[in-house]
Amino acid sequence: MDDQEAEVLLVRVRWALAQLGFEEIATGAEGVHLIEHARGVMIGWIPQDITPPRRPEPRRNQPPDPDPELSGLRRAFGLALAAALRGAGFTVETREDEWLLVLDTFTDKP
Structure with a gap:
């Protein structure tokens, strides 16, 4: 994928996310992140405004919750x-x- 194709894909992914109600956020903040990738666009998510549920203390000789x-x-x-x-x-x-990893399915490649 050349630079122009990569930029077009990034714009299309941003537009689709906006239509779905997701906005890309600044680096280091919580929310949806987009990163250009050699094959397409990587999308990651960091939860915002979510308080993890309080978990009971593990019983003796029981490993802590891994989640x-x-x-x-x-x-x-x-x-x-x-x-x-x-x-x-x-x-x-x-x-x-x-x-x-979002791939460009609209570009016809020989």
């Missing part, structure tokens, strides 16, 4: 966002690192 960073909520948000982007016509790869 202190709301990974279930992050996963659900990622799946919903991926489905919405797919509905907008993009190809989206979900990644184990909780980022989505």
Whole structure:
């Protein structure tokens, strides 16, 4: 993907996110992040204004809960966002690192 194609894809992804009610936020802030990638656009999310639920103290000899960073909520948000982007016509790869990779499906390549 050349620089012009990458820029067009980034603009289209930003527009689609805005239509879906998501706004890109500044670096270091909470919310939806977009990063240019060699294959497309990476989208990540940092929850904002969410207080983790209070968990009871673990019983003796029981390991602590391994989910202190709301990974279930992050996963659900990622799946919903991926489905919405797919509905907008993009190809989206979900990644184990909780980022989505949006690929350009509108460019015809030989």
